[in-house]
Amino acid sequence: MNESAKLEPDAASNREEGRAFNPKFGGDGLATCVTIDASRGDVLMVAHMNEAALRATLATGVVHYWSRSRGALWRKGDTSGQTQALVEMRVDCDQDAFLAFVTVAGDGGACHTGRRSCFYRAVPLGKAGAVTLEFRDERVFDPKAVYGGNG
């Protein structure tokens, strides 16, 4: 019997092969969002969305996350000016993870440490014992100037 001819396909098959958007949030109410620079193609950050953040993102075209540390809806860029305009969104097979392709406003930063991307360090391969990370990216902004701080 052809899969597509089934009258009652199971829920997993519907979620994976159907056209209905039926995002799945975990027990904590969150799904993972991987945010990608739409023009350069590199991953900027990994963060979380609850249903409200996802809906706000799709409704406004500006990426919203759920801040686990603050326990609040988080319109990225409200403090820094580094808003993320949504260019395309993808959803994965089981609809519990998203890719957000974005254009970053302001200085183009996404990481609160001052880099474009949060993934500014490489983990060396094939090392036994203690691993020393390798820095690969420079800061593009001064986080103290953007977020404050008195260090």
Place this chain on the structure above:
Amino acid sequence: MNESAKLEPDAASNREEGRAFNPKFGGDGLATCVTIDASRGDVLMVAHMNEAALRATLATGVVHYWSRSRGALWRKGDTSGQTQALVEMRVDCDQDAFLAFVTVAGDGGACHTGRRSCFYRAVPLGKAGAVTLEFRDERVFDPKAVYGGNG
């Protein structure tokens, strides 16, 4: 006082600006891994690693995950032949998410539905009400031939 001159920088600063690899796993013992095709640059999948999976990945150069559905260490490709050879690994600012740049063996697939990538559907933007997903990628292998099934 200059941040870098602090004698006892706080733990968060160490984790973000230090060279020590100190991965942070959540309450469920898991961290997020975003897996990227090293030659094409696109995201193939988002999965989870516990500490054992991360250590096995770094020690062997072949990506291992923790399968939440099976509750087991999962060397990707054991069934399908679609093993993922690690080319580079990155860690994010707070060391709870990883990027794994990989070369996929076999037919190049990564998604159990038969596609190269799990992110084969786009979520249309600016739509009110029910959202209809748009398929963007074709299958590259037959999942029934690879994983079995009697549909």
